[in-house]
Structures are given as structure tokens and as C-alpha cells.
Amino acid sequence: MQKGAQTRRSVHIILCALKNNSDVFEEILNKHIIKYKYSSRDINLIQAVVLESIRYNNQVKTIIAKYSKKKINEDSYILLLSAITQLLYLNFKEYAVVNSSVEIAKNLKTSSGFINAILKKIIQNKKKLQEIRMDKNNLPKWFLGELSKLKKDKQELVIKSINEKPQLHIVFKSNLFLKKFISEIKYDFTTTSKNSLIINKFNKIENIARYNKGEWWIQDYSAMLPIYLSKNFNNKEIIDFCAAPGGKTFQSLANNNKVSVVEKDKKRAIILRRNLKRLNFNVPIEIKDAINLNENKKYEVILIDAPCTAIGTIRKNPEILFRKTDANLYKYTETQMNLLNKAATLIKNNGEIIYMVCSFFEHETTRQIKKFLNLNKNFVVKKFEKNENEDLIDDCGFINTVPCTLKNNVKIDGFFAAKLKRND
Ligand SMILES: C[S@@+](CC[C@H](N)C(=O)[O-])C[C@H]1O[C@@H](n2cnc3c(N)ncnc32)[C@H](O)[C@@H]1O
Structure with missing residues (x-):
């Protein structure tokens, strides 16, 4: 098989796996990189086609239905999805897309004549088809159900974000490091706070300026806010549960706190260790389920960045809407509540628990806090203080946002954070 067709065949296999299993995109991609010895150019192509296909699945569904009245098999659908995405949304060369798609169709023993005919029609009507908007009816029912619990304007923001690519938001240890970075780079950037900015152009994270100096990390603006907006967040005894x-953890360490670092998952702890090392932070990691922590020692601040559906990161992880299986919406609610209750036993009086999730679903956010406060009368909400982006903080004082674009064109993830103060 020709190289172009081989990379597109990998795209096909990865899309099928994401549709049918709970496979993680990066992990399947890595297997293909090793097996076919892909160059960074090939990898970029595979990444771009897979992610854009998933982001535009909604529109492509409408387009395919226009040209084919009969029900088509999954191989043909996925082949058309990636080919149409390449033609309409990535503007790839038409002959390369059609030829390789036909070759893959023959290889898969699915109707190559049908694929060829549809792609020819798409090319003839390219301009008109590019204008097709997202159709709510093509979204999974479970997602529409959750969406309907949000206010109309928030629903619109979420729907808009489904087609969008994420930006790269960088957080610095201090303003001094941000200044050094800016003085060195030649590409466009937008500062988002005294310690953070977004850059619009990069190929590999490792190639970004001053990567090996360990002065910055990647973290979304909204995920940065809970600690960034917390006053007097220094010289404290903190435990980070997740x-x-x-x-x-990096934000806490950069603010001169004494941090106990806990993580349950061994593989993720290895990544964390590597990250800490690059950033020149020397702290041990306790690989443990936070629920089993010893209760002798008490802390002034407890961070619970709990596992969740991660629906707030839909731009970065669009596959949640693509998978055939249900999103397992309630998978983490019990763990979230257990972590909150555990924190209640480890917090000092006047100490603060910061509960966070990258979700905007009610059952992972406000409902969990209400439930916790009902059961733990010795805690009160401490409101986050509004900053220049006031809309991100709700009337209860929670950071509570859907994926959206700020006035300065910075795209942020959906995120939720509540600060709970023990007040016996
Ligand atoms: C949303 S991520 C945390 C992100 C991290 N705080 C950050 O800012 O980069 C949730 C993490 O919690 C870990 N986790 C889930 N349940 C846990 C538990 N019971 N105890 C400790 N860690 C847990 C997961 O393995 C995962 O790495």
C-alpha cells in the first residue's frame, strides 16, 4: 500500500476503534507509530484527520444522508467521514483523498464505486457543503439530555465548541519566567494573566521555547483559575488527592506551599514524576487511593481535582460524542463524593477543600456540593473572587463555566471549582 493510503488506513482503524471501544486515542496512535515507523509529518496528518473527523462527524452525517438514502455499513461510513473531512474541512488535495479512499475501500472489500461516486459529488458541491451547520438532532440523546439542563446561551456555547480546535495555554512558575519567554519567542501570543499566555503556532511541545528549563507547563486557563484566584495561597500545608x-500540584509548588502529592494510577504517576522532574520540583509522590490515606495528619488546604466525564475538555477530547457506547455519565459520582467525605476528615479547622472537575454536568458539580453541604454542616462555601472574566464565577461563588471563548479570543475549557471552608 502507498504511504498516503497507509496513513489513511491507520486513520480508518483508529476511528473504528474509537467508535466501538473505550480505547484512548493517544495509545492506539502510538501503536501505529511504532508498527509503521511513521514520521512526524505522518503523525501530524493522522492526528489532524482523526480529530477533525470526530469534530465534524455531526455535519458529515447530514451530508452523507443527502447523497445516500440507503443505510451504509460502518466501514463505508467511517471511510466517507474521514475523506469528506479531508476535502471540506482540511482542504487536502482532492485526487489524493479520492485515490487513497478508493484503494482502502477495495482493501476493506467495501463498495469502492459507491465511495468514489459520493466523493465526486462532494467535490462538485464543496462550497455549499462547507456551509452546513451542526444539527442538534445528530447529537447523542444522553448529551442532549444533559445539555437541556443548562441555560440556552450556555447550550449554544457548548454546541459551538464541538467543531473547534483547542488552543495551547501555558502557565509559568512566575511572571519573571513569562517575561523571559516572551523576549525569546518570535511567534504570536496572547497573555491571559500575569503568569500565563496562549500561543497560536507550535509543532511539538518539546520544541517550544525554554521547555527544558522547566519554567512552564501546559494547563487550561479555566483549570488554572481556582488556585490563581485564591488569595494567600502560599506557605500552606496542602495535600493534592488526585x-x-x-x-x-505545580501551581501549589510554585506558590511556595508544602505539598503532599497523591495519585492512584501508577502509569499516570510516572507521567507526573517526569513532569515534576522537568520542572525541577523535588517532591515524592504517594501512589495510593486517597480514600485509604491515614487520618492522623491534617492539612490547611485539600485539592480534589476529581476524576469525571471530562466533558469540559470536549475540544481536546472530542471522541466522547463519537463513541457508540454511552458516555457512562454517572461512573465517577460515587468516587467524587467519597473523595469529598474523605477530605472532610483530613482538613484542619478553618482549612479549605477545593473541589474541582473539568465538567459542566450538574451531577458532577453543583449537585455534589449541595449534597456534601447537607451532610457536613460544619462547612460553608467560600466564594471565589471575581476577576476580569466575571462571567466565569456564578452567583454561588463557584467557578462554573462551559467551553467558551473569552473577549480576548482565548478559548477555555468547561470547568467547575468550589471552595469549602471548615467552620466548626
Ligand atoms: C482530573 S485528573 C487530575 C488532574 C491534575 N490534578 C492536574 O491538575 O493535572 C484526576 C486524577 O485523579 C486520579 N484518581 C482518581 N481517583 C483517585 C483516588 N481515589 N485517589 C487518588 N487519585 C485518584 C486519576 O488517576 C487521575 O490522574
Whole structure:
């Protein structure tokens, strides 16, 4: 098989796996990279086609239905999905897309004539088809159900974000490091706070300026906010229950706190260790389920960045809407509540628990906090203080946002954080 067709065949296999299993994109991609010895150019192509295909699955569904009235098999659908994405949304060369798609169709023993005919029609009507908007009816029912619990304007923001690519948001240990970075780079950037910025152009994270100096990490703006907006967040005894890959731990360490770092998953702890080392932070990681922590020692601040559906990161992880299986919406609610209750036993009086999830679903956010406060009358909500982006903090004082774009064109993830103060 020709190289172009081989990379597209990998795209096909990865898309099928994401549709049918709970496979993680990066892991399947890595297997293909090793097996076919892909170059960084091939890898970029595979990444771009897989992710854009998933992001535009909604529109492509509408387009295919226009040209084929009969029900088509999964191989043909996925082949058309990636080919149409390449033609309409990635503007790849038409002959390369059609030829390799036909070759793969023959290889898969699915109707190559049918694929060829549809792609020819798409090319003829390219401009018109590019204008097709997202159709709510093509979204999974479970997602529409959750979406309907949000206000109309928030629903629209979420739907808009489904087609969008994420940006790269960088957080620095201090303003001094941000200044050094800016003085060195030649590409466009937008500062988002005194310690953070986004850059619009990069190929590999490792090639970004001053990577090996260990002065910055990647962390979304909204995920940075809970600690960034916390006043007097220094010289405290903190425990981070759910630490990997490390964003909140790094912020805590950069603010001169004494941090106990806990992570349950061994593989993720290895990534965290690597990240800590690059950033020149020398702290041990306790690989443990936080629920089993010894209760002798008490802390002034407890960070719970709990496992969740991660629906807030839909731009970075769009496959949640693509998979055939249900999103397992309630998978983490019990763990989230157990972590909150455990924190209640480890917090000092006047200490603060910061509960966070990258989700905007009610059952992982506000409902969990209400439930916790009902059962733990010795805790009160401490409101986050509004900053320049006031809309991100709700009337209860929670950081509570859906994926959206700020006034300065910075795209942020959906995120939730509540600060609970023990007040006996
Ligand atoms: C949302 S991620 C944390 C992100 C991290 N705080 C950051 O800022 O980069 C949740 C993490 O919690 C870990 N985790 C889940 N349940 C846990 C538990 N019971 N005890 C400790 N860690 C847990 C997961 O393995 C995962 O690495």
C-alpha cells in the first residue's frame, strides 16, 4: 500500500476503534507509530484527520444522508467521514483523498464505486457543503439530555465548541519566567494573566521555547483559575488527592506551599514524576487511593481535582460524542463524593477543600456540593473572587463555566471549582 493510503488506513482503524471501544486515542496512535515507523509529518496528518473527523462527524452525517438514502455499513461510513473531512474541512488535495479512499475501500472489500461516486459529488458541491451547520438532532440523546439542563446561551456555547480546535495555554512558575519567554519567542501570543499566555503556532511541545528549563507547563486557563484566584495561597500545608498529570500540584509548588502529592494510577504517576522532574520540583509522590490515606495528619488546604466525564475538555477530547457506547455519565459520582467525605476528615479547622472537575454536568458539580453541604454542616462555601472574566464565577461563588471563548479570543475549557471552608 502507498504511504498516503497507509496513513489513511491507520486513520480508518483508529476511528473504528474509537467508535466501538473505550480505547484512548493517544495509545492506539502510538501503536501505529511504532508498527509503521511513521514520521512526524505522518503523525501530524493522522492526528489532524482523526480529530477533525470526530469534530465534524455531526455535519458529515447530514451530508452523507443527502447523497445516500440507503443505510451504509460502518466501514463505508467511517471511510466517507474521514475523506469528506479531508476535502471540506482540511482542504487536502482532492485526487489524493479520492485515490487513497478508493484503494482502502477495495482493501476493506467495501463498495469502492459507491465511495468514489459520493466523493465526486462532494467535490462538485464543496462550497455549499462547507456551509452546513451542526444539527442538534445528530447529537447523542444522553448529551442532549444533559445539555437541556443548562441555560440556552450556555447550550449554544457548548454546541459551538464541538467543531473547534483547542488552543495551547501555558502557565509559568512566575511572571519573571513569562517575561523571559516572551523576549525569546518570535511567534504570536496572547497573555491571559500575569503568569500565563496562549500561543497560536507550535509543532511539538518539546520544541517550544525554554521547555527544558522547566519554567512552564501546559494547563487550561479555566483549570488554572481556582488556585490563581485564591488569595494567600502560599506557605500552606496542602495535600493534592488526585495529582496527575500535575497542573494544580505545580501551581501549589510554585506558590511556595508544602505539598503532599497523591495519585492512584501508577502509569499516570510516572507521567507526573517526569513532569515534576522537568520542572525541577523535588517532591515524592504517594501512589495510593486517597480514600485509604491515614487520618492522623491534617492539612490547611485539600485539592480534589476529581476524576469525571471530562466533558469540559470536549475540544481536546472530542471522541466522547463519537463513541457508540454511552458516555457512562454517572461512573465517577460515587468516587467524587467519597473523595469529598474523605477530605472532610483530613482538613484542619478553618482549612479549605477545593473541589474541582473539568465538567459542566450538574451531577458532577453543583449537585455534589449541595449534597456534601447537607451532610457536613460544619462547612460553608467560600466564594471565589471575581476577576476580569466575571462571567466565569456564578452567583454561588463557584467557578462554573462551559467551553467558551473569552473577549480576548482565548478559548477555555468547561470547568467547575468550589471552595469549602471548615467552620466548626
Ligand atoms: C482530573 S485528573 C487530575 C488532574 C491534575 N490534578 C492536574 O491538575 O493535572 C484526576 C486524577 O485523579 C486520579 N484518581 C482518581 N481517583 C483517585 C483516588 N481515589 N485517589 C487518588 N487519585 C485518584 C486519576 O488517576 C487521575 O490522574
